Amino acid sequence: MAGTVMKVMALMLSNFLVTSAVITTIKVYKVASSHNDPFPICTIRVVEIQGISRTSCAIKCLEEPLCRAFCVKGASCHINGGHLDGHWPGAAVDHPHYKKIFTYDYCYAILDDGDVTSHIVDTSSSTFHTQNLYPELVVNGFYCHIPQYHGPFHYCFMTGTSESLGYWRATLDSPQTISTINVWTRGDGYAKKLFHNVEITFGTSSDFNNPVFDSYPNAALFTGEMITFNATSPVTGRYLEVRDLSPSDALCFCNIQLLQ
Incomplete structure (x- = not known):
């Protein structure tokens, strides 16, 4: 036609x-x-x-x-x-x-089909935030998918550079079943490792002591990268935590997406 x-x-x-x-x-x-x-x-x-x-x-x-x-x-x-x-x-x-x-x-x-990110109602972090890099910007800011301009950086979240084993937490308004979590990393060429040896936990425990959803032991590129975390089977829960397991690095990422 x-x-x-x-x-x-x-x-x-x-x-x-x-x-x-x-x-x-x-x-x-x-x-x-x-x-x-x-x-x-x-x-x-x-x-x-x-x-x-x-x-x-x-x-x-x-x-x-x-x-x-x-x-x-x-x-x-x-x-x-x-x-x-x-x-x-x-x-x-x-x-x-x-x-x-x-x-x-x-x-x-x-x-995107099955995107339940909008169910996130609250975010928090263990760290002091410099340069107005607040945890909620990961879900209420925006991220450029154009390769030559990943970012913008000041809509990202970052833990304090002196803090080890930092984390980012999110609470959903109701239990959701999730299979995939996409995380977009900082892309301005910053030389230090800011997304390295990271794991995500998700479940029903409000103290965030939940099973590991998936982990990423590598170091993300400095030019912006989408890291995909996949559960072995769909997980239902309300409490999400992105954990930095590297004792010498800060944690930084710019956008997150939860998919059924």
């Missing part, structure tokens, strides 16, 4: 599915339309569309393998590589490093 075939299905007020002629489907959800400086840097390309709509812009997103979000501004469709997980509150007017704010007409982000 000639041309682009598309189907839009209302899931909730702001969510919908888009299917292209090449049988590629994405589920998208509406997110805040204001962003700080780095988000436009994550833009892959801008396309002018006559009679633009969320659907026509979503189809352009489907054409880009790295597209994680798209925004409309007037007749322009901004295809973006910035991952937003649903907690994104919009631009931080008091962000100490990213002062400039960009506002679009509206923005949508891709929701």
Whole structure:
């Protein structure tokens, strides 16, 4: 059948599915339309569309393998590589490093099938946080998937550089069954090991004394890397901990994704 075939299905007020002629489907959800400086840097390309709509812009997103979000501004469709997980509150007017704010007409982000990251309601850490690198930024910030610009760094989380065996913890609003956890690491070329010999635990114990979900004994690249943790079988729980098992290194990562 000639041309682009598309189907839009209302899931909730702001969510919908888009299917292209090449049988590629994405589920998208509406997110805040204001962003700080780095988000436009994550833009892959801008396309002018006559009679633009969320659907026509979503189809352009489907054409880009790295597209994680798209925004409309007037007749322009901004295809973006910035991952937003649903907690994104919009631009931080008091962000100490990213002062400039960009506002679009509206923005949508891709929701991967089985993604339950939005169920995270609270995060904490054992450490003192410098440079405003707070634990919640892993779930309410954004991460650029464009290889030449992994980050941004100041939306990442990091333990204190002098602390050994640090951790990052998350509590979910209800028990969820998870099979895979993706973690994106810092990508600004920092020379020290900041994601090395890490394990993740997950389960029902509120004191975070839960079984090991999976471990990563290696050292992640300094240029940004997605580390995938896979359980031997799906695990149901509410309490997640990312543990640093290396006594001489800090723990740093920029984004996390929980998949059923």
